[in-house]
Amino acid sequence: MTDTALPFDTASLDRLAQVVVRTGLNLQPGQDLVVTASAEALPLVRRVTAEAYKAGAGLVTALLSDEEITRARYRHGHDDTFDRAPSWLYEGMAKAYGNNAARLAIVADNPMALSDMDAGKVARASKANSVAYKPALEKISGFDINWNISAYPGRAWAQLVFPDLDADAAQARLAEAIFAASRVDRDDPAGAWVAHNAELAARRDWLNGQAFHALHFRSSGTDLTVGLGDRHIWMGGASEAKNGVVCNPNIPTEEVFTTPHKDRVDGTVRASKPLAHQGTLIEGIEVRFEAGRIVEAKATRGEEVFLKLIDTDEGARRLGEVALVPYASPISESGVLFYNTLFDENAASHIALGQCYKDCLGGTKGLSDDEVAALGGNSSLIHVDWMIGAPDTDIDGITVAGERVPVFRGGNWA
Amino acid sequence: MTDTALPFDTASLDRLAQVVVRTGLNLQPGQDLVVTASAEALPLVRRVTAEAYKAGAGLVTALLSDEEITRARYRHGHDDTFDRAPSWLYEGMAKAYGNNAARLAIVADNPMALSDMDAGKVARASKANSVAYKPALEKISGFDINWNISAYPGRAWAQLVFPDLDADAAQARLAEAIFAASRVDRDDPAGAWVAHNAELAARRDWLNGQAFHALHFRSSGTDLTVGLGDRHIWMGGASEAKNGVVCNPNIPTEEVFTTPHKDRVDGTVRASKPLAHQGTLIEGIEVRFEAGRIVEAKATRGEEVFLKLIDTDEGARRLGEVALVPYASPISESGVLFYNTLFDENAASHIALGQCYKDCLGGTKGLSDDEVAALGGNSSLIHVDWMIGAPDTDIDGITVAGERVPVFRGGNWA
Numbered sequence: 001m002t003d004t005a006l007p008f009d010t011a012s013l014d015r016l017a018q019v020v021v022r023t024g025l026n027l028q029p030g031q032d033l034v035v036t037a038s039a040e041a042l043p044l045v046r047r048v049t050a051e052a053y054k055a056g057a058g059l060v061t062a063l064l065s066d067e068e069i070t071r072a073r074y075r076h077g078h079d080d081t082f083d084r085a086p087s088w089l090y091e092g093m094a095k096a097y098g099n100n101a102a103r104l105a106i107v108a109d110n111p112m113a114l115s116d117m118d119a120g121k122v123a124r125a126s127k128a129n130s131v132a133y134k135p136a137l138e139k140i141s142g143f144d145i146n147w148n149i150s151a152y153p154g155r156a157w158a159q160l161v162f163p164d165l166d167a168d169a170a171q172a173r174l175a176e177a178i179f180a181a182s183r184v185d186r187d188d189p190a191g192a193w194v195a196h197n198a199e200l201a202a203r204r205d206w207l208n209g210q211a212f213h214a215l216h217f218r219s220s221g222t223d224l225t226v227g228l229g230d231r232h233i234w235m236g237g238a239s240e241a242k243n244g245v246v247c248n249p250n251i252p253t254e255e256v257f258t259t260p261h262k263d264r265v266d267g268t269v270r271a272s273k274p275l276a277h278q279g280t281l282i283e284g285i286e287v288r289f290e291a292g293r294i295v296e297a298k299a300t301r302g303e304e305v306f307l308k309l310i311d312t313d314e315g316a317r318r319l320g321e322v323a324l325v326p327y328a329s330p331i332s333e334s335g336v337l338f339y340n341t342l343f344d345e346n347a348a349s350h351i352a353l354g355q356c357y358k359d360c361l362g363g364t365k366g367l368s369d370d371e372v373a374a375l376g377g378n379s380s381l382i383h384v385d386w387m388i389g390a391p392d393t394d395i396d397g398i399t400v401a402g403e404r405v406p407v408f409r410g411g412n413w414a
Numbered sequence: 415m416t417d418t419a420l421p422f423d424t425a426s427l428d429r430l431a432q433v434v435v436r437t438g439l440n441l442q443p444g445q446d447l448v449v450t451a452s453a454e455a456l457p458l459v460r461r462v463t464a465e466a467y468k469a470g471a472g473l474v475t476a477l478l479s480d481e482e483i484t485r486a487r488y489r490h491g492h493d494d495t496f497d498r499a500p501s502w503l504y505e506g507m508a509k510a511y512g513n514n515a516a517r518l519a520i521v522a523d524n525p526m527a528l529s530d531m532d533a534g535k536v537a538r539a540s541k542a543n544s545v546a547y548k549p550a551l552e553k554i555s556g557f558d559i560n561w562n563i564s565a566y567p568g569r570a571w572a573q574l575v576f577p578d579l580d581a582d583a584a585q586a587r588l589a590e591a592i593f594a595a596s597r598v599d600r601d602d603p604a605g606a607w608v609a610h611n612a613e614l615a616a617r618r619d620w621l622n623g624q625a626f627h628a629l630h631f632r633s634s635g636t637d638l639t640v641g642l643g644d645r646h647i648w649m650g651g652a653s654e655a656k657n658g659v660v661c662n663p664n665i666p667t668e669e670v671f672t673t674p675h676k677d678r679v680d681g682t683v684r685a686s687k688p689l690a691h692q693g694t695l696i697e698g699i700e701v702r703f704e705a706g707r708i709v710e711a712k713a714t715r716g717e718e719v720f721l722k723l724i725d726t727d728e729g730a731r732r733l734g735e736v737a738l739v740p741y742a743s744p745i746s747e748s749g750v751l752f753y754n755t756l757f758d759e760n761a762a763s764h765i766a767l768g769q770c771y772k773d774c775l776g777g778t779k780g781l782s783d784d785e786v787a788a789l790g791g792n793s794s795l796i797h798v799d800w801m802i803g804a805p806d807t808d809i810d811g812i813t814v815a816g817e818r819v820p821v822f823r824g825g826n827w828a
């Protein structure tokens with residue numbers, strides 16, 4: 001295999017491909033795989049394909065995208081077309097997942113690639129894609145199949161993250177950061193993932209054993225009580241898909257997370273990191289909740305976008321996720337803002353506005369929307385994570401009896 | 415648009431994209447487009463996408479392939495998988511064409527890319543793909559929609575064609591050859607195509623007016639009479655698809671062609687150029703026909719492959735196409751052997767073993783297989799073109815009454 005001169009260590013890319021196929025997907029003999037990736041990520045896609053076939057894959061099908069092709073559409077496309085999507089392709093993907101193909105998405109694009117395009121057209125196309133992709137997405141979000149999202153250091157993304165470096169140096173630094181966060185900078189990445197999954201499972205099991213009524217977050221600018229959903233379940237790390245395959249849907253992942261109660265969130269919270277949302281950087285978010293609902297909100301930068309976001313629908317002002325990430329974790333320690341949720345949400349404890357995870361409620365799968373709402377699960381068109389964990393974050397668990405149990409002290413597990 | 419330093423003139427690539435969209439496809443406002451191409455051809459795919467949207471395209475969907483991904487399958491794939499194909503994707507393409515999407519295939523890959531892989535696996539995978547792709551291919555070969563095949567100068571292909579040059583120089587030379595053959599090395603490529611299509615149409619109409627019973631080819635080593643199919647029709651250049659769009663299915667194209675009579679081919683013929691077939695070069699082909707059937711065959715190189723080829727089925731020993739190309743044409747004058755039918759069959763008059771073009775028979779579309787055979791149309795699993803036109807080629811048309819009319823003299827139109 002020849003790679004046109006990459007400015008980073010390709011042995012780590014080999015290890016990343018192995019981790020993606022074995023730990024991330026846990027691809028089974030005979031199982032097909034559908035890979036979506038930017039063509040720029042070919043050095044990783046090729047390695048993943050080889051690893052998949054070595055693991056006994058059925059057929060590996062790569063669907064390669066390209067930022068310039070996407071941008072050409074927004075630049076020159078006729079206005080009529082932005083409410084359409086290639087449903088024949090998305091229906092095909094749904095069919096593949098319906099036949100037990102595993103799914104891999106490789107993230108490499110510049111998160112700001114469309115920030116200079118007509119926002120209205122981008123929003124319309126995104127909505128049309130969501131509608132057409134829904135049958136496929138339901139197989140993924142419903143965890144019918146084993147799946148994974150991983151990252152490749154795209155050059156434009158790297159230059160956004162490291163604007164002071166030249167293109168090669170920026171790509172090399174982003175590669176390093178991805179390799180470290182994905183635990184492939186070590187001698188035994190597979191072993192490191194077994195240990196890491198065991199630690200996440202222990203945290204998760206402890207939290208499930210406690211069955212807290214609420215969590216109380218305190219740090220500079222934050223005094224927030226987050227009620228947890230009735231019969232909530234903490235998740236994190238490796239999980240079993242409905243096809244029986246245990247996989248790691250995200251690489252990296254540092255969080256354990258659950259569904260809060262949409263009506264029992266009170267107090268004030270200050271974001272601890274900037275939030276990159278659809279090409280806009282939102283900084284200095286401060287919000288006050290009453291009975292689950294945001295009643296005051298401001299930001300020092302991008303406030304207009306943030307206020308528009310929480311006005312998307314009724315559920316956009318309420319929480320759909322609370323997640324615990326220690327300050328002492330590889331991504332947090334890197335100090336890098338990736339402008340990408342896969343990384344940034346794993347740098348700090350976070351909450352998400354909008355849609356909840358149904359699987360974190362009720363202890364049984366397949367609840368109806370009414371049942372989810374009755375347990376406190378929020379619903380919305382959006383799901384936007386933002387970081388609230390800081391070096392001075394203390395978290396207490398509050399039991400049904402009102403007792404306090406230390407969960408985090410000084411940003412880390414107590 | 416930024417192209418990673420291409421060693422050739424990208425202004426010609428801009429013009430090629432325009433010719434492909436306007437002359438090749440004649441893409442209609444609101445019409446969707448499906449592009450298949452190697453990821454290596456992205457500099458052309460991006461330009462084609464922009465041109466398509468400027469022309470009012472609906473949605474442009476690019477399906478990008480990669481030689482290394484394909485090779486990884488043959489290297490590491492489990493034996494069971496070579497009889498399978500991603501039918502969900504091919505069915506989706508058939509659906510798109512069924513909804514009047516136009517189709518563009520960009521040729522860029524090394525024709526010998528799989529020559530070092532297990533030939534049995536390649537053949538099995540190729541057959542499985544053909545079966546799965548059949549519903550889509552029928553919309554193309556049945557000319558339901560406007561479609562086009564064009565070329566991009568891939569680096570590995572260039573090095574095969576120009577083995578004595580370094581990679582950059584080879585790619586630059588192949589680019590030049592493609593630009594010249596595609597008539598985009600001129601000031602007004604669109605005008606050049608109008609003129610070229612008019613000339614091909616005039617030749618075609620003259621031949622149709624003559625309604626010859628047979629053609630008689632004479633040159634050094636060749637004395638061959640090719641009977642023409644009953645009610646045969648000559649085609650070439652721009653043609654109207656069943657969706658009413660006039661397009662140029664091949665760029666480049668120099669041929670006018672029709673369907674010979676499978677039982678009325680007699681005499682000897684010597685190939686005038688080597689034939690690249692599935693990774694093998696076949697040189698010095700000499701064949702004798704009796705009553706339409708090859709009864710003697712030899713070659714100075716690759717004879718075994720050639721003999722195996724004509725034993726594929728009964729129809730593989732008979733002709734399915736005869737095509738006239740003057741020696742004075744851009745591809746022939748370049749003297750380059752491209753190892754690719756899109757180019758090589760447009761360098762010289764040629765015949766093809768195997769499957770005939772049904773649309774060249776009978777004057778009406780949608781004939782049954784029996785009707786096609788009754789008119790002299792051959793059928794076979796193969797369709798392999800080989801070049802017989804030389805600088806000294808004379809061709810006479812023979813009328814039903816037995817009169818001779820000069821068609822070619824000294825390699826060119828009489």
Ligand SMILES: [Zn+2]
Nearest residue numbers: 255257323345
């Ligand atoms: Zn999260």
Ligand SMILES: [Zn+2]
Nearest residue numbers: 321352383385
């Ligand atoms: Zn989230």
Ligand SMILES: [Zn+2]
Nearest residue numbers: 669671737759
């Ligand atoms: Zn031909």
Ligand SMILES: [Zn+2]
Nearest residue numbers: 735766797799
């Ligand atoms: Zn042909």
